[in-house]
Amino acid sequence: MPVMYGTYGLLAEFDTPAELTRATYAAKEAGYRRMECYTPYPVEEVASALDVHDNRVPLLTLLGGLMGVTTAFLMETWISVWSYPINVAGRPLFSWPAFIIPAYEWTILFAGLSACFGMFALNGLPQPYHPLFNAPNFRLGATDNKFFLCLEAIDPQFDREQSRAFLEQLQPVSVVEVDL
Amino acid sequence: MATKPHHDPALDPMIDPVTGELAVLAPGHTFKSVTQKIAGVVLTSHTPLGWFFGLIAAGGFVVMFIVSVTWLVLKGVGIWGVTMPGAWGFAIVNFVWWIGIGHAGTLISAILLLFKQGWRNSINRFAEAMTIFAVVCAGMFPVLHVGRPWLGYWLLPLPNTMNVWPQFRSPLAWDVFAVSTYATISVVFWYMGMVPDFGTLRDKAQHPLTKYIYGMLSLGWRGSTRHWMRFETASLLLAGLATPLVLSVHTVISFDFAVAALPGWHTTIFPPYFVAGAIYSGFAMVLTLAIPIRKFYHMEDFVTLRHLDNMAKVMLGTGLIVAYGYSSEVFFAWYSGSHWEFFMMWNRMFGPIGWGYWLLITFNIAIPLCTLWWRKARTNVTYLFIMSLIVNTGMWFERFVIVVTALYRDFLPSSWGTYKATRWDYMIFIGTLGLFTFLFLLFVRFAPMIPMNEIKMMLPGSAADGGKEGKTVAEEIA
Numbered sequence: 001m002p003v004m005y006g007t008y009g010l011l012a013e014f015d016t017p018a019e020l021t022r023a024t025y026a027a028k029e030a031g032y033r034r035m036e037c038y039t040p041y042p043v044e045e046v047a048s049a050l051d052v053h054d055n056r057v058p059l060l061t062l063l064g065g066l067m068g069v070t071t072a073f074l075m076e077t078w079i080s081v082w083s084y085p086i087n088v089a090g091r092p093l094f095s096w097p098a099f100i101i102p103a104y105e106w107t108i109l110f111a112g113l114s115a116c117f118g119m120f121a122l123n124g125l126p127q128p129y130h131p132l133f134n135a136p137n138f139r140l141g142a143t144d145n146k147f148f149l150c151l152e153a154i155d156p157q158f159d160r161e162q163s164r165a166f167l168e169q170l171q172p173v174s175v176v177e178v179d180l
Numbered sequence: 181m182a183t184k185p186h187h188d189p190a191l192d193p194m195i196d197p198v199t200g201e202l203a204v205l206a207p208g209h210t211f212k213s214v215t216q217k218i219a220g221v222v223l224t225s226h227t228p229l230g231w232f233f234g235l236i237a238a239g240g241f242v243v244m245f246i247v248s249v250t251w252l253v254l255k256g257v258g259i260w261g262v263t264m265p266g267a268w269g270f271a272i273v274n275f276v277w278w279i280g281i282g283h284a285g286t287l288i289s290a291i292l293l294l295f296k297q298g299w300r301n302s303i304n305r306f307a308e309a310m311t312i313f314a315v316v317c318a319g320m321f322p323v324l325h326v327g328r329p330w331l332g333y334w335l336l337p338l339p340n341t342m343n344v345w346p347q348f349r350s351p352l353a354w355d356v357f358a359v360s361t362y363a364t365i366s367v368v369f370w371y372m373g374m375v376p377d378f379g380t381l382r383d384k385a386q387h388p389l390t391k392y393i394y395g396m397l398s399l400g401w402r403g404s405t406r407h408w409m410r411f412e413t414a415s416l417l418l419a420g421l422a423t424p425l426v427l428s429v430h431t432v433i434s435f436d437f438a439v440a441a442l443p444g445w446h447t448t449i450f451p452p453y454f455v456a457g458a459i460y461s462g463f464a465m466v467l468t469l470a471i472p473i474r475k476f477y478h479m480e481d482f483v484t485l486r487h488l489d490n491m492a493k494v495m496l497g498t499g500l501i502v503a504y505g506y507s508s509e510v511f512f513a514w515y516s517g518s519h520w521e522f523f524m525m526w527n528r529m530f531g532p533i534g535w536g537y538w539l540l541i542t543f544n545i546a547i548p549l550c551t552l553w554w555r556k557a558r559t560n561v562t563y564l565f566i567m568s569l570i571v572n573t574g575m576w577f578e579r580f581v582i583v584v585t586a587l588y589r590d591f592l593p594s595s596w597g598t599y600k601a602t603r604w605d606y607m608i609f610i611g612t613l614g615l616f617t618f619l620f621l622l623f624v625r626f627a628p629m630i631p632m633n634e635i636k637m638m639l640p641g642s643a644a645d646g647g648k649e650g651k652t653v654a655e656e657i658a
Contacts (some may be wrong), residue, residue, distance in 0.1 A: 016641065040380070041633040042408035045643065052406050054187030057413045061421075072357075075337060076348045085344040091349055098349045101432060102357040107362040108425045112418055116368045118415035123407040125375075126399035133402070142403050143380040147322060 008131035008180045009035075009137060009152040010163050012172035017043045020147035023170040024049035027151060030166060034155035037044075038138070057119050064114025065107045071104035073099055096134070114118040135178050194484060201488060202559070204299045204638065206481035211636050217385045218377075218630050221477055224487075226627065230476060235621050235625075241614020244427030247469030249324065250608040252339055257327050259604045266599035267587045269327040273579045274318060274609050276433055278318035278616075279359065280454075280575065282366070283426050284462020289369060292420035293415070297301045299490055302482045303636035306473070306624070310371040311618040314465070315363045316415065317612040322355070351435040358432040365425055375401050375627040376411070390637035417565050430454045442526040444586030447512065460498040460544070461578050463491050469567035473624060485559045492558035495548060495571065503545045506652065528585040532598065536581045543574025587591075 014020045020037060024046055027035055037046045076099040085093050120126070132138050132150065142148055149164050149172075160177070167175045196203050209217075252259060262269040285648050292300035323332040335356045337346050346353045379401035382394040401407070434454035437445035467488065474483040513525035526647040547570055551557045558564070584599045623629065636642055 017189070017643065035309070037405040038403045039216075039405065039408065040403055041376075041636040041642065042412050043405070046405050047409050050405055052404065052409050054410060055413075057410050061414075061417045063335065065421075079337065079345040080348055084343065088349050089348060095349050098354075101354040101428075102348060102433075103424075104355075104428060105357040105361040105432075108421045108428075109364060112365040112368060112421045115414045115417040115421070116372050119410045121453060122398065122410055123404075125407070126348075126396075128395060128400045130400060130402055138402075139383050143376065143383045143401070144215045166580075173622075 001146070002136075006177040006180050007153045007160065009150045009158070010134065010167055010175055011178050012149045012151075012170065012175045013137055013141065014147040014149070014172050017046065017147055018099060018116075019171070020149060021044040021049050023149050023167075023172070026170055027166070031157050032151055032155055032163075034099045034152040034158070035142060036150050037112075038142045038150065039145050040145060040147075043147075053123070056122055057115060059119035061111045061115040062123075065111030065117070068108070068110025069103050070115040071110070072103040097163050099167065106115065124154075129180050131178050135176050137176065138178075146173075197474045202486035203484055204302070205635070206484065206485050208314050209481065209635075209639060210638065211642075214639070215380060215384065217479075217481070217627050219381055222381055222626060223390065223626070226266060227500055227568060228476070229540055231621060231625060235618065238614045238618035238621060240528070241616050243623065244607055245454075245615055246353065248604050249320075249610055252608070254606065257325065259602060261599060261601040261605050264599065265590050265595055265597050266584060268583050268587060270601050270605040270609055271321040272436075273583050274612065275318050275321035275325075275578065276454075276579045277444050278314045278321075278612065279362075279433060280430060280458030280461045280579075281313040281572075282296055282314035282318065282362075282462065283430060283455070283458035283466045284424040284466050285309070285314070285364060286362075287459050287462065289373075290419040290426065293419040294423060297490075302484075302630055303466060303470060303487055303491075305370075305373065305631045306469065306620075306629045307628075308366065308629070309620065309623045309629075310462075310469060311366050312363070312370060312507060313623075314462075314615050315359070315366060316619065317365065317616050319359060320612065322359075323365060332397050342617070350437045350618060353430065354432045358429045359425055362425060362429045365418070366401025366421055369415075372411075372414065372418070373631060374627060377631060377634045378402065379403065380632055381409050381628065418570055421554055427455055434549075435511055437586075439576055440588055440591075443513075443518065443520040444528065446581070449505050449508045451513075453502065453508075453553060456498045456501035456505065457575060457578060460502055462571060463495045463498070464568040464571035464575070467495075468572060469620065471565045471568070473629070475561075476620050477624070477629075479609055479630065480633060485561075488561065489555065489558045492564060493550050495551040498550070499544065499549050499571075501513060503549060504543070506545065524586060524589075527589050528581060531585065531589065533581070533585055533588075534579050536583070540581055541579040543570050546580060560627055587627055593649070 011025060012023065015038065019042070024035070024037055028049065035050070037043075037050060039046060073096075077094060077096075081093045082093065089135070091098075120170075125155070132142075136160070137146070138148060149167070151158060151167065157163075163174055164177075194203050194206060195201070260269060260271065262271070264447075288300050288307040289304045289311075323329050326332060326335075334344070335346065335353070346356070348354075375398055378394050378398035382391055382398050383392040387392055431454065434450035438447060438450040440446060453481040470483055470487070470491075474480055510525055513521045516522075528534070548567055551563075551567070558568075588599050589596045
């Protein structure tokens with residue numbers, strides 16, 4: 001059962017992606033690990049500062065594609081050879097070259113759906129509520145023009161006073177405490 | 181031209197001072213101004229009056245469409261002009277035309293993303309919307325053409341008590357898979373791209389209901405970096421998947437024709453020529469939509485002359501491939517030595533419907549391909565708009581000529597006939613134009629028509645390269 005009261009973390013607001021990247025490197029340097037950045041668009045430098053590595057989306061897509069091609073080809077074979085064998089202009093029942101085309105389409109269909117829904121699932125979306133939405137400056141800026149660094153309270157090094165002091169010295173626009 | 185002021189590129193804000201090229205974005209925009217401009221169209225409480233007029237006019241055509249489809253369902257496809265030997269008519273022409281239009285949207289959203297063409301970001305969203313609405317219009321025709329649309333689900337491989345299954349050796353069955361996959365992947369790609377922008381709309385909305393609706397649509401997007409990285413991976417993967425998909429869809433549609441042993445259809449040039457024609461007409465439709473919208477919503481800052489210029493260049497390229505397709509058809513009609521091929525081509529050019537052939541040559545080849553070489557033509561907005569309408573018409577006639585002239589005079593002169601569309605054919609076709617416009621107007625009003633997050637990525641200062649001494653922050657830290 002997750003803790004449903006207390007502090008989620010400390011949220012520092014920045015005006016530019018460069019300041020956010022610098023702050024993220026500094027937090028990493030200071031030993032913080034459980035932290036996350038929030039930006040209105042993907043910022044690659046921030047991702048490398050956070051050292052984000054996750055290649056499960058390509059894996060899911062590959063598995064989806066393999067499932068699609070297998071499903072479609074086996075379905076076509078079963079239907080045409082066993083379930084409903086009809087003679088079409090003397091063509092063999094197992095006309096595999098013709099079966100390639102629907103199998104090709106379903107490879108793309110299953111792989112594409114796996115890429116999209118797999119991405120959302122790994123991101124834990126849909127999630128209409130999140131503690132960060134309690135911070136008014138986050139709601140105003142995170143999807144518009146502000147750049148945020150959040151040090152999460154579950155980090156062993158997190159300390160309400162010290163972590164706040166640490167963030168303050170990075171010269172953010174503001175530091176707010178986010179409730180759970 | 182003495183009255184025209186001297187044009188100095190160094191003073192024109194829309195020209196990049198470094199490269200001397202037209203700018204992709206107008207200068208002076210910030211993250212905030214991008215949000216305000218694009219989200220403002222959706223969140224405003226003052227919907228422009230012109231939008232209502234457009235919606236009502238398009239709605240009228242939708243009513244016409246509904247009436248004519250109802251009559252079609254009541255009476256059967258006999259109300260159309262299709263008969264032997266011309267068993268395919270407007271329905272197939274419209275189907276191929278609409279699907280083709282959709283292809284430009286996927287090309288912009290997928291292929292140009294893989295090629296890192298940053299300028300596509302501005303036009304990507306509404307080109308994708310165009311794809312989806314075009315596929316909606318296209319999909320109606322085969323379903324109506326089967327005669328009993330309520331049994332349309334027989335096309336799908338569904339277990340049933342009759343123990344009857346689709347016949348997978350037929351290109352018509354391939355079509356079902358190609359078009360349904362295309363529609364699904366296009367919707368998924370479009371919606372996924374909009375999720376972060378729905379998040380912005382949720383945060384900017386004032387009215388609680390608006391907030392709620394966009395909040396639900398955004399799935400709770402909060403711009404977390406880990407989310408963004410997976411999102412970027414998924415976008416690239418979908419682009420990589422949509423690229424072979426879009427090439428396959430019109431290829432499969434061309435198989436509907438090419439697999440038939442009929443002069444005028446049975447050619448190997450069809451797949452590439454259909455795909456190029458699809459992109460050609462699709463870009464014409466993007467221009468038809470983009471030019472009035474950028475004017476009406478004052479989006480000239482984001483959809484600049486650079487975009488129009490580039491789109492015209494793509495049209496020039498694909499138009500040349502189409503021209504090659506036409507000439508190869510004519511050449512092989514002669515070179516094959518087949519009497520039937522030769523007669524079909526002669527009949528296509530000089531037979532009773534020969535005017536259609538010369539019209540398509542004029543509209544698709546003569547007018548655009550003789551003028552688009554000049555930058556002056558490519559950056560003249562009025563000219564491009566008129567030209568896009570001309571190409572759309574020409575491409576419709578191309579499909580008309582392919583479908584009709586190959587059919588109505590077949591091998592036996594005793595079975596020759598003609599093809600004449602009825603008023604219901606015209607009403608349903610014009611009705612889908614209305615439906616397309618109607619859906620598109622709803623889209624520009626209720627969804628962000630330009631991807632805000634992708635535009636922000638192109639702004640100066642969007643990358644964390646503001647380190648000291650001209651280095652990036654990462655280099656500075658290292």
